[in-house]
Amino acid sequence: MPCTSPTSASARASPSKIRRLTADGRLETAIEASGSNGLALGQDGALVAATHDRKELSRYDLADGARMRIVGEYQGQPFNSPNDLVIGDDGTIWFTDPDFQRAAAPGGQEKTRVYRVGGDGVATVVDDSIANPNGIALSPDGNTLYVAGGGEQGVLRAYPIADGQAGPGRDLVSTVVPDGLAVDCLGNIYLTEHTQRRVRVISPQGEQLATIAVDANVTNAAFGGPQGRTLYLTGAGAVWSIALDVSGLPY
Numbered sequence: 001m002p003c004t005s006p007t008s009a010s011a012r013a014s015p016s017k018i019r020r021l022t023a024d025g026r027l028e029t030a031i032e033a034s035g036s037n038g039l040a041l042g043q044d045g046a047l048v049a050a051t052h053d054r055k056e057l058s059r060y061d062l063a064d065g066a067r068m069r070i071v072g073e074y075q076g077q078p079f080n081s082p083n084d085l086v087i088g089d090d091g092t093i094w095f096t097d098p099d100f101q102r103a104a105a106p107g108g109q110e111k112t113r114v115y116r117v118g119g120d121g122v123a124t125v126v127d128d129s130i131a132n133p134n135g136i137a138l139s140p141d142g143n144t145l146y147v148a149g150g151g152e153q154g155v156l157r158a159y160p161i162a163d164g165q166a167g168p169g170r171d172l173v174s175t176v177v178p179d180g181l182a183v184d185c186l187g188n189i190y191l192t193e194h195t196q197r198r199v200r201v202i203s204p205q206g207e208q209l210a211t212i213a214v215d216a217n218v219t220n221a222a223f224g225g226p227q228g229r230t231l232y233l234t235g236a237g238a239v240w241s242i243a244l245d246v247s248g249l250p251y
Contacts, residue, residue, distance in 0.1 A: 018047065018060070021232075021239065031060055035104075038084030038136075038180075038220070041250065043091060050082035052101040055108070057082060057093060057117065074115065074123045078107035084136045084180065084220075086145075092164055093117040094145055098132035114147050116166065126159065126166045135181035135220070137189065139204065140249065146189055148178035156181075156191055156202065172206035180220030182231065184248040190231065192218045199233065214240065223248025 018031035018039065035053025042048050047060040048070065056072030056079065070093070072078060080102040085095035095115055102108045114126040114133050126145070127133070133149035138161075145159040145166050154175040159166040175193060182190040187204045190212075199212040199221060216236035224230055228247035233240040 018049070027239075030062060031065055034058075034060070037082070038095070040085050040087045040093075042087060048085060048087060048093065050085045050095055052081040052083075052104045055079045055081060055105050057085065057095060071117050071121055071123050074109060074113075074125075077109060078105065079115075079123075080108045080112060083134055086136050086138050088138060088142050088161075088164075090142075090164060091119060094126065094136055094138070094166075096133035096136050096147060096149065098134060098149065100132065112149075118164065127157070127169055130155065130157065134179055135192070137181040137183045137249070139183060139187050140185055141187075144204070146172075146181055146183070148175060148181055148191055150175070151177055154178045156189065156206075158204075173200075173202055173208070175200070179218065180222075180234075182221035182223055182248055184223065184244075184246045185228075186246060188246075190221045190248075192221050192233065192235075194218060194235075199231075212242065223250060 016034055016036055017029055018034045020028045020030040036049035036051045038050040040048050049058045051058045057070040059068045059070055079097045080099040083096045083098050087093050098112045111128045112132050113128040115123045116126050117123050130149040133147050135148040137146045143161050148156045156172045156175055157169040158172050159169040176196050177194040179192045179194045189202045191200045194217050197214045201210040218233055218235035220234045222232050229244050231242045
């Protein structure tokens with residue numbers, strides 16, 4: 001398809017379920033009581049979720065709802081509250097582990113971190129210097145990992161990837177209460193700023209290209225729809241859709 005420029009922490013786990021928005025606009029429940037936050041589709045079509053109820057990455061079979069643990073600890077201790085994730089073409093999972101819902105289940109980590117999980121199912125640390133890392137995404141070629149976090153004094157950081165490993169990160173832009181990330185086929189990053197009620201479109205070089213205003217606190221962003229040219233946003237119990245002239249990655 002053508003690729004052109006766009007024009008246009010509580011003490012208890014929040015209840016959650018995984019919903020499905022169909023092509024004709026119907027909203028269905030795919031998984032009840034999922035205890036999940038960020039989602040990604042695995043290469044086998046199963047859904048991989050960052051979950052706070054069990055402090056793990058879980059695999060859900062969408063056919064029968066069966067749940068399987070992928071990874072649930074680092075150095076023998078549970079994670080804090082896995083929040084968002086992205087899966088590379090090689091099957092590597094990259095995810096963030098803030099402490100927003102650390103109290104949802106026993107245990108946790110002394111730091112909030114970004115992790116990598118390879119084919120061996122073992123979690124290794126990518127970065128432990130971002131307070132409450134949140135949104136995470138990959139560039140279209142899979143050679144750059146993006147992470148947003150830091151709250152009021154937030155940052156969008158880029159990490160080069162070589163041989164399946166992430167190198168030291170560099171800060172692209174400062175941000176206020178960043179949340180989710182999405183990436184279009186040009187490599188531009190769509191950064192949601194929760195309390196600012198907006199999405200900022202940032203180039204891979206860190207240049208701000210556009211701003212999308214939303215009428216409520218915004219959480220996550222993802223591309224979908226025909227030819228992947230619809231940007232979906234979530235927040236405040238709502239789902240918004242914006243038709244664009246550029247296609248994007250599905251998560």
